[in-house]
Amino acid sequence: MASGFPVALRDGVTPERSGYRPMKAGNTLSIPFRYHRGMLTRLQRTVETVTDPRILRVHDYWLNARSGKAMPSRADIDPLDLGFCLGWICLVDVTHGAARPRFRFRLDGSRLTHLTGTDLTGRYADELPDQEYRDFVVAIYDRVVATAAPVFIANDAHWSDRGYRVEQITLPLSNDGKVVTGLLDVTLPILIPLVRNAGA
Secondary structure, three states, rough: OOOOOOOOOOOHHHHHHHOOOOOOEEEEEOOOOOOOOOOOHHHHEEOOOOHHHHHHHHHHHHHHOOOOOOOOOHOOOOOOOHHHHHOOOEEEEEOOOOOEEEEEEEEEOHHHHHHHOOOOOOOOOHHHOOOOHHHHHHHHHHHHHHOOOEEEEEEEEEOEEEEEEEEEEEEEEEOOOOOOOOEEEEEEEEEOOOOOOOOO
16 A cells, blocks of 8 residues: 555445444444544555554565565465464455455454454455445455555554554455455554543
8 A cells, every 4th residue: 555545446435435443342343433534544554654563574575475476376375474473364365256356254363353352254344244344344455456555554443442553454465466366464453551531
Protein backbone atom coordinates (compact mmCIF):
# COMPACT_ATOMS: atom_id res chain seq x y z
CA MET A 1 0.00 0.00 0.00
CA ALA A 2 2.91 2.30 -0.70
CA SER A 3 0.73 4.73 -2.63
CA GLY A 4 -2.51 4.30 -0.70
CA PHE A 5 -5.87 3.48 -2.30
CA PRO A 6 -6.23 5.64 -5.44
CA VAL A 7 -9.07 3.64 -6.99
CA ALA A 8 -12.47 2.37 -5.89
CA LEU A 9 -12.83 -1.29 -5.03
CA ARG A 10 -15.42 -3.76 -6.25
CA ASP A 11 -19.15 -3.28 -5.70
CA GLY A 12 -18.69 0.36 -4.75
CA VAL A 13 -16.80 -0.43 -1.54
CA THR A 14 -13.92 2.00 -1.27
CA PRO A 15 -11.30 1.83 1.45
CA GLU A 16 -12.14 5.42 2.37
CA ARG A 17 -15.59 4.17 3.45
CA SER A 18 -14.30 1.26 5.50
CA GLY A 19 -13.02 0.93 9.04
CA TYR A 20 -13.15 -1.46 11.95
CA ARG A 21 -12.90 -1.55 15.71
CA PRO A 22 -13.14 -5.12 17.00
CA MET A 23 -14.70 -5.57 20.43
CA LYS A 24 -15.14 -8.83 22.31
CA ALA A 25 -18.35 -9.21 24.29
CA GLY A 26 -18.56 -12.32 26.44
CA ASN A 27 -17.56 -15.34 24.38
CA THR A 28 -18.45 -13.79 21.03
CA LEU A 29 -16.65 -11.27 18.89
CA SER A 30 -18.73 -8.19 18.21
CA ILE A 31 -17.33 -5.69 15.74
CA PRO A 32 -19.28 -2.42 15.76
CA PHE A 33 -18.50 -0.24 12.75
CA ARG A 34 -18.98 3.41 12.00
CA TYR A 35 -18.17 4.30 8.44
CA HIS A 36 -16.47 7.65 8.07
CA ARG A 37 -15.07 8.81 4.78
CA GLY A 38 -11.30 8.84 5.05
CA MET A 39 -11.22 6.42 8.01
CA LEU A 40 -9.26 3.72 6.25
CA THR A 41 -7.07 6.35 4.65
CA ARG A 42 -6.12 7.27 8.21
CA LEU A 43 -5.44 3.61 8.97
CA GLN A 44 -3.12 3.21 6.00
CA ARG A 45 0.61 2.83 6.49
CA THR A 46 3.51 2.38 4.12
CA VAL A 47 6.79 0.55 4.44
CA GLU A 48 8.23 3.89 5.54
CA THR A 49 5.62 4.59 8.24
CA VAL A 50 4.96 1.24 9.93
CA THR A 51 6.36 1.20 13.45
CA ASP A 52 6.47 -2.52 14.33
CA PRO A 53 9.80 -3.91 13.08
CA ARG A 54 8.22 -7.36 12.72
CA ILE A 55 5.99 -6.00 9.95
CA LEU A 56 9.11 -4.87 8.10
CA ARG A 57 10.68 -8.29 8.61
CA VAL A 58 7.60 -9.96 7.11
CA HIS A 59 7.76 -7.58 4.16
CA ASP A 60 11.47 -8.25 3.64
CA TYR A 61 10.81 -11.99 3.81
CA TRP A 62 8.10 -11.67 1.14
CA LEU A 63 10.43 -9.61 -1.08
CA ASN A 64 13.20 -12.22 -0.80
CA ALA A 65 10.77 -15.09 -1.39
CA ARG A 66 9.83 -13.65 -4.78
CA SER A 67 13.17 -14.76 -6.27
CA GLY A 68 12.79 -12.42 -9.21
CA LYS A 69 9.05 -12.97 -9.65
CA ALA A 70 6.35 -10.37 -9.13
CA MET A 71 4.99 -12.41 -6.19
CA PRO A 72 6.08 -15.55 -4.34
CA SER A 73 3.94 -18.68 -4.42
CA ARG A 74 2.42 -20.36 -1.39
CA ALA A 75 5.14 -23.01 -1.73
CA ASP A 76 7.78 -20.28 -1.35
CA ILE A 77 6.42 -19.37 2.09
CA ASP A 78 7.35 -21.43 5.12
CA PRO A 79 5.56 -20.17 8.26
CA LEU A 80 8.42 -21.58 10.34
CA ASP A 81 10.64 -18.95 8.73
CA LEU A 82 8.34 -16.41 10.37
CA GLY A 83 8.73 -17.79 13.87
CA PHE A 84 8.83 -14.28 15.31
CA CYS A 85 5.14 -13.89 14.44
CA LEU A 86 3.82 -17.45 14.60
CA GLY A 87 0.26 -17.49 15.85
CA TRP A 88 -0.44 -14.11 14.27
CA ILE A 89 -0.41 -15.42 10.68
CA CYS A 90 -3.43 -16.01 8.45
CA LEU A 91 -3.15 -17.86 5.14
CA VAL A 92 -5.98 -17.14 2.73
CA ASP A 93 -6.85 -18.96 -0.50
CA VAL A 94 -8.13 -16.80 -3.37
CA THR A 95 -10.54 -18.38 -5.85
CA HIS A 96 -11.45 -16.54 -9.02
CA GLY A 97 -15.06 -17.06 -10.09
CA ALA A 98 -17.20 -15.47 -12.77
CA ALA A 99 -18.29 -12.55 -10.60
CA ARG A 100 -15.42 -11.77 -8.21
CA PRO A 101 -12.69 -13.40 -6.16
CA ARG A 102 -13.56 -15.19 -2.93
CA PHE A 103 -11.30 -15.48 0.07
CA ARG A 104 -11.17 -18.62 2.21
CA PHE A 105 -9.18 -18.71 5.42
CA ARG A 106 -6.93 -21.75 5.15
CA LEU A 107 -5.35 -20.87 8.50
CA ASP A 108 -6.33 -18.41 11.21
CA GLY A 109 -3.44 -17.87 13.61
CA SER A 110 -3.80 -19.58 16.99
CA ARG A 111 -2.91 -16.46 18.97
CA LEU A 112 -5.43 -14.44 17.00
CA THR A 113 -8.20 -16.96 17.61
CA HIS A 114 -7.38 -17.00 21.32
CA LEU A 115 -7.39 -13.21 21.49
CA THR A 116 -10.55 -12.60 19.49
CA GLY A 117 -12.51 -15.65 20.60
CA THR A 118 -13.33 -16.73 17.05
CA ASP A 119 -11.64 -19.06 14.55
CA LEU A 120 -12.04 -18.19 10.88
CA THR A 121 -10.28 -21.31 9.58
CA GLY A 122 -12.29 -22.82 6.74
CA ARG A 123 -14.64 -19.83 6.44
CA TYR A 124 -15.00 -17.41 3.56
CA ALA A 125 -14.52 -13.70 4.17
CA ASP A 126 -17.81 -12.92 2.41
CA GLU A 127 -19.64 -15.16 4.89
CA LEU A 128 -18.61 -13.22 7.99
CA PRO A 129 -21.82 -12.30 9.86
CA ASP A 130 -21.05 -8.63 10.50
CA GLN A 131 -21.66 -6.86 7.19
CA GLU A 132 -19.45 -3.84 7.74
CA TYR A 133 -16.54 -5.90 9.04
CA ARG A 134 -17.03 -8.24 6.10
CA ASP A 135 -16.95 -5.29 3.70
CA PHE A 136 -13.75 -4.05 5.33
CA VAL A 137 -11.96 -7.40 5.05
CA VAL A 138 -13.12 -8.01 1.49
CA ALA A 139 -12.16 -4.46 0.48
CA ILE A 140 -8.61 -4.97 1.73
CA TYR A 141 -8.29 -8.37 0.10
CA ASP A 142 -9.82 -7.10 -3.16
CA ARG A 143 -7.26 -4.31 -3.14
CA VAL A 144 -4.37 -6.75 -2.78
CA VAL A 145 -5.74 -8.88 -5.62
CA ALA A 146 -6.30 -5.86 -7.87
CA THR A 147 -2.84 -4.38 -7.34
CA ALA A 148 -0.78 -7.52 -6.58
CA ALA A 149 0.91 -5.37 -3.94
CA PRO A 150 1.11 -5.38 -0.13
CA VAL A 151 -1.34 -3.43 2.03
CA PHE A 152 -0.26 -2.01 5.40
CA ILE A 153 -2.84 -1.07 8.07
CA ALA A 154 -2.58 0.34 11.60
CA ASN A 155 -5.48 0.58 14.03
CA ASP A 156 -6.50 0.57 17.69
CA ALA A 157 -8.65 -2.38 18.76
CA HIS A 158 -10.27 -3.72 21.94
CA TRP A 159 -10.58 -7.39 22.86
CA SER A 160 -11.63 -8.69 26.28
CA ASP A 161 -11.74 -5.17 27.72
CA ARG A 162 -8.13 -4.55 26.78
CA GLY A 163 -6.78 -2.04 24.32
CA TYR A 164 -4.33 -2.95 21.57
CA ARG A 165 -2.35 -1.06 18.98
CA VAL A 166 -2.53 -3.25 15.88
CA GLU A 167 -0.38 -3.21 12.77
CA GLN A 168 -1.19 -5.51 9.88
CA ILE A 169 0.32 -6.44 6.53
CA THR A 170 -1.48 -8.36 3.79
CA LEU A 171 0.70 -9.70 0.98
CA PRO A 172 -0.20 -11.37 -2.34
CA LEU A 173 0.86 -14.89 -3.30
CA SER A 174 0.66 -16.38 -6.79
CA ASN A 175 1.02 -19.80 -8.38
CA ASP A 176 2.18 -18.34 -11.69
CA GLY A 177 3.66 -15.00 -10.63
CA LYS A 178 0.83 -13.13 -12.35
CA VAL A 179 -2.57 -13.88 -10.83
CA VAL A 180 -3.04 -13.58 -7.06
CA THR A 181 -4.09 -17.00 -5.75
CA GLY A 182 -3.36 -16.57 -2.04
CA LEU A 183 -2.72 -14.05 0.71
CA LEU A 184 -0.29 -13.93 3.59
CA ASP A 185 -1.94 -11.82 6.30
CA VAL A 186 -0.06 -10.96 9.50
CA THR A 187 -1.75 -9.05 12.34
CA LEU A 188 0.41 -7.95 15.28
CA PRO A 189 -1.31 -6.46 18.36
CA ILE A 190 0.54 -4.73 21.17
CA LEU A 191 -1.21 -4.26 24.51
CA ILE A 192 -1.62 -0.60 25.46
CA PRO A 193 -2.80 0.74 28.83
CA LEU A 194 -6.37 1.97 29.12
CA VAL A 195 -6.72 5.51 30.44
CA ARG A 196 -9.26 5.65 33.27
CA ASN A 197 -10.97 8.69 34.67
CA ALA A 198 -9.70 9.78 38.08
CA GLY A 199 -13.15 9.29 39.59
CA ALA A 200 -13.66 5.82 38.13
